[in-house]
Amino acid sequence: MQHGPLRNAYLDALGIDRWVPRNAPAEVLPEPAVAPRAEAPAVPVTPAVQARAPAPAPAPQAPVVAKVPPLEPGIDWGPLRERVAGCMACDLCKTRTQTVFGVGNTRADWLIIGEAPGAEEDRQGEPFVGRAGQLLNAMLLAIGLPRETVFIANILKCRPPGNRDPKPEEVARCLPYLQAQIALLKPKIMLAVGRIAAQNLLATDAPLARLRGKLHHFGEANTPLVITYHPAYLLRTPSDKRKAWEDLKFARATYTRVAGTN
Numbered sequence: 499m500q501h502g503p504l505r506n507a508y509l510d511a512l513g514i515d516r517w518v519p520r521n522a523p524a525e526v527l528p529e530p531a532v533a534p535r536a537e538a539p540a541v542p543v544t545p546a547v548q549a550r551a552p553a554p555a556p557a558p559q560a561p562v563v564a565k566v567p568p569l570e571p572g573i574d575w576g577p578l579r580e581r582v583a584g585c586m587a588c589d590l591c592k593t594r595t596q597t598v599f600g601v602g603n604t605r606a607d608w609l610i611i612g613e614a615p616g617a618e619e620d621r622q623g624e625p626f627v628g629r630a631g632q633l634l635n636a637m638l639l640a641i642g643l644p645r646e647t648v649f650i651a652n653i654l655k656c657r658p659p660g661n662r663d664p665k666p667e668e669v670a671r672c673l674p675y676l677q678a679q680i681a682l683l684k685p686k687i688m689l690a691v692g693r694i695a696a697q698n699l700l701a702t703d704a705p706l707a708r709l710r711g712k713l714h715h716f717g718e719a720n721t722p723l724v725i726t727y728h729p730a731y732l733l734r735t736p737s738d739k740r741k742a743w744e745d746l747k748f749a750r751a752t753y754t755r756v757a758g759t760n
């Protein structure tokens with residue numbers, strides 16, 4: 499597929515000046531490789547949720563379960579999806595409309611990781627479907643990745659009320675689901691968008707400015723991990739779109755190197 503005109507259209511949509519390569523062939527971005535992948539390895543175990551002290555009066559709301567059974571090693575996509583859909587490991591289950599498991603090609607080389615569902619995602623059950631999602635789609639397409647060729651997931655599977663930052667205990671209880679998704683997908687590269695995703699994946703409180711622009715690695719598989727700005731931030735701060743574009747090109751070049759494609 500010829501990506502030049504399409505990419506230019508999306509760079510325009512991003513509000514980024516077009517990048518004119520020195521030689522014409524380099525302008526044409528390759529088809530994203532979506533190679534068949536091997537089956538899943540063992541899945542990390544969900545930490546047991548501590549028993550809560552009994553409430554003095556019976557709670558009128560649906561109870562949050564006191565103990566979450568660990569994910570079975572090697573759990574497949576279907577059962578994992580069901581576990582997420584029925585999760586009551588933290589209080590976010592009381593306020594969500596539905597869980598947001600993730601979406602995309604389960605054989606994708608690319609895993610895109612955001613923070614948590616927003617209002618629209620909570621309503622539709624799919625990550626990045628609001629305005630930030632439109633921009634994310636444009637960002638991905640600008641490096642030759644139509645949305646349906648990647649897998650998109652969040653650190654949290656439920657919307658925090660009012661879009662507040664995830665609490666550490668919410669992240670701790672939800673992260674095993676993402677780890678299981680990573681174990682199943684075995685992505686060749688991960689792209690974390692935004693501070694919350696980056697900091698939680700890297701277990702650091704370093705600011706985003708220090709995390710972007712360099713190559714990180716994640717987990718036992720040492721998966722290459724690139725950090726960039728969250729599209730919602732870029733909507734508020736368009737002047738940083740240029741830096742985001744540098745990150746995206748860096749991610750694309752890293753993928754080309756590690757996957758042996760062009």
Ligand code: URA
Binds near residue numbers: 730
């Ligand atoms: N922001 C995120 O980080 N994830 C979504 O799914 C939507 C908005």
